[in-house]
Amino acid sequence: MKLTRAIRRARREGKVPLIAEIKVRSPTDGDLLRGRDPLQIADKYVRGGACAISVVTEPVHFGGDMLMLKRITPNVELPVLRKDFIGTEEQILESRQSGARAVLLISAMLSKQRLANLNEYAHSLGLETVVEIHRQEELRNLEGLRLDMVGINNKDILNLERGEDQIVPTQKLVSFLPKGAVVISESGIGSEEDVRGVISAGADAVLIGRALLKAGDIRAKVGQVVWSK
Numbered sequence: 222m223k224l225t226r227a228i229r230r231a232r233r234e235g236k237v238p239l240i241a242e243i244k245v246r247s248p249t250d251g252d253l254l255r256g257r258d259p260l261q262i263a264d265k266y267v268r269g270g271a272c273a274i275s276v277v278t279e280p281v282h283f284g285g286d287m288l289m290l291k292r293i294t295p296n297v298e299l300p301v302l303r304k305d306f307i308g309t310e311e312q313i314l315e316s317r318q319s320g321a322r323a324v325l326l327i328s329a330m331l332s333k334q335r336l337a338n339l340n341e342y343a344h345s346l347g348l349e350t351v352v353e354i355h356r357q358e359e360l361r362n363l364e365g366l367r368l369d370m371v372g373i374n375n376k377d378i379l380n381l382e383r384g385e386d387q388i389v390p391t392q393k394l395v396s397f398l399p400k401g402a403v404v405i406s407e408s409g410i411g412s413e414e415d416v417r418g419v420i421s422a423g424a425d426a427v428l429i430g431r432a433l434l435k436a437g438d439i440r441a442k443v444g445q446v447v448w449s450k
Contacts, residue, residue, distance in 0.1 A: 224273050224300040224323040224349050225369055225403050228426045231272040236447045237416055240302060240405065241266035242275040242430030243293070245284030252284075253434040262439060263293050269443025275302040275428055276321075287319055294320025302351060302428075306330060313343050323349040323369070327378055328359040336362050351405060353378070355390060360397055368402040372428065375409035388418050395423040413449035 224240075231238035243259050243266075246252050254262075263274055276293055278285040285305070294301050300322035307313060307324055308331065316324045326339055336352065343350045344367065352363060353372040363371065373391045391406040398404055406419035407428040416427055429446060436442035 222298075222300050222322070224302060224351075227272040227300050228370075228403055228405075231447075232425065236270060236272070237420060237449055238273075238426035239271045239443065239446050240273045240275050240426060240428040241269075241271035241433055241443060242277065242304070242428060243289070244277040244430045244434065245289075247431060248282055250431060250435070253431065259289050260292055260296055262434070263297050265440040266433070266443055267297055267299060269440040270447040271299065271443055272426070273300045273302060275304050275430065277430070278303055278305045287315065290316075290321060291319045307339065308335070310339070310342050313339060313346065313348065317346045317348055321348065323351060325351050325353055325372065327353045328362045329353075329355060329378065331362070333362045333364075337366060340366055340368075353407065354394065357394060357397065360394075363399060368399060370403040370405055371398050372405045372407045373398075373424070374407045388415050388422075391419045391424055392422045395419075413445055416446055416449045 228238040243262055245254050266274055276290045277283045278287055278290050280286055302323045303316045303321040304325045313324055324343055340350050349369040351370040351372045353374050355374045355377055373394050375388055375390045387409050403425045405426045405428050406424040410427055410429050411432040433439055433442050
């Protein structure tokens with residue numbers, strides 16, 4: 222199933238569409254897995270009601286790898302988004318070969334032309350894309366793109382998402398996005414109030430990792446987000 226379809230189906234069912242993220246570690250919180258099996262975490266995400274799963278494969282700062290992606294994709298029925306600092310066609314091809322249904326393209330890390338080329342290449346392979354922005358000036362890179370989804374990162378990826386949790390970027394930017402694209406609010410979302418805040422601002426879905434991975438009961442936390450309207 223396509224990621225956009227999964228998000229829209231969750232909305233029709235009266236749920237908050239949640240893309241639940243698996244991330245080994247973060248620069249601010251350190252080890253997030255704490256020895257747990259990513260596949261078991263993915264199962265809790267599914268059972269809790271998430272509509273999709275995000276897997277961070279970036280190795281240097283976030284501790285990910287492609288093996289984790291390859292383990293998860295054949296063992297979950299939900300669409301999987303690969304998150305990484307993607308800048309080459311080879312990375313997009315390996316994403317498809319590893320079972321991902323969508324890839325993240327970060328506007329701040331790519332020129333406008335490079336972003337356009339990678340976006341079209343992903344589409345040619347049958348993948349959807351989440352084009353991520355954090356600042357208003359990055360909107361210029363979206364002009365002329367065939368957009369599936371736009372992600373608004375509430376934290377600055379160029380600063381490796383350090384800083385306080387907040388949802389202000391989503392609230393500020395959502396009204397400027399092109400019509401028709403599915404809008405995902407990413408990062409900095411910890412509470413049910415945060416979830417309601419970004420959804421009421423106009424986001425179609427939320428992407429949450431750290432708050433889920435740090436929860437005492439992951440499945441219950443997922444359920445709280447999904448039904449936090």
